[in-house]
Amino acid sequence: MIYKKQTYKKLILEDGTIFLGLSFGAEKDVVGEIVFTTAMTGYQESITDQSFNGQILTFTYPLIGNYGINTDDYETLIPTAKAVVVREFCRRPNNWRSSMSIHKFLSDKNIPGISNIDTRKLTKIIRQQGTMKASIVDNSVNNQEIIKQLQNLKLPANQVKKVSTTRAYPVPNTGYNIAVIDFGLKHSILKELSLRNCQIVVLPYNTPAKDILQLQPDGIMLTNGPGDPKSLPETIKTIQQIQTKIPLFGICLGHQLFCLANGANTYQMKFGHRGLNHAVQNHQTRKIGFTSQNHGFAVDPKSINPKKLTITHTDINDKTIEGVSSVKYPAFSVQFHPDSSPGPHDTSYLFDQFIDMITKYQTTKHYKGIKQCQKAKLR
DSSP: OOOOOOOEEEEEETTSOEEEEEEEESOOOEEEEEEEEOOSSOHHHHHTOGGGTTEEEEEOSSEEOTTOBOSSOOSOSSOOOOEEEOSEEOSSOOOTTOOBOHHHHHHHTTOEEEESOOHHHHHHHHHHHOSEEEEEEETTSOHHHHHHHHHHOOOOSOOHHHHSOSSOEEEOOSSOEEEEEOSSOOHHHHHHHHHTTOEEEEEOTTOOHHHHHHTOOSEEEEOOOSSOGGGOHHHHHHHHHHTTTSOEEEETHHHHHHHHHTTOOEEEEEEEEEEEEEEEEETTTOOEEEEEEEEEEEEOGGGOOTTTEEEEEEETTTOOEEEEEESSSSEEEESSBTTOSSSOOTTTHHHHHHHHHHHHHTTSHHHHHHHHHHHHHHO
16 A cells, blocks of 8 residues: 655643654544553454544554454444554554555544554553543644643533444344343454354344333343443433343443442543453452453442442452442343453353353243233233
8 A cells, every 4th residue: 555645743632741743544633532552452443442432542552553454353344433542553564364454444434543652651641640631633733722622622421322223133043032232332242142142133222121121032231332321321220120120241331331220330430441451350259360341430339239239350450340240130240341352251251151141040930920921911
């Protein structure tokens, strides 16, 4: 691919810090929340993860794009990350699966990038100051005007609305019927369920409880997604209604919503967890697994009601809650990504645990009675 001459761009942070870099990808100015990921691989999966909706994504690894972009590792075909910040991007990738460079990929997806940035310094600033707003702009703009705009800017509240499907669609198979509520799902979640022969129907985030229950699913998956879980009060009410009737599994934002539905509280973290190397301990087995994570909010441990929820997983480093299970219902959730795309596969067993939970639930008299009542109502 022939590269046009790179132009100078500025990365301006809300606190007044300014970095001068070179553009790649799409040529446009953007503004968003700047975050960083410590992942050393999986840049394609990260950029196409809808949990990065509206965010400027900084990679701490110094060289991004060396194995190119392929057709298999998309988490969504229409990524909504605002921009990409790197120290250096690879112009000529070398991998047998590669179909294009990261420069062409970002150009095609209309996502700007900025390179030649001291990403170590940038990451230290974010860790010290916390996640903040930032802008990538032309080198000629007035710095003070941009800083003032950033300080007065209000980020959108309901980000899930931008990334969730607007229409239900099926993913056919032959096993259990799983209703997947899409808050900005990663396709790897669907792949893991499909590997276990699940028949899937993906539903919009605002699907009412009665419509979900009418499908008579064997299980319900609450997916990952962007933003503040408290921006979805109606979804929280929906979860309260369906968790009493159908086995449920929540991931990331789905985990936070599940906890809110059970009386817990959430808070915004200083700079979040984003990367593939987060050590998490399973309280039941005492084993430690390395996990893939991407979230800026967490559940407050002090808000957990032990009569409703049991803490099942904890982050080794900062002791944040990484998993809970319901005391009353067949339901559990985790903050990390057991679909492991990208990332280690230490916790993929949780999908098997979900299937086992459904199987066990369906052998109970309680379940059989519910199904009989549902069939009677449908008649």
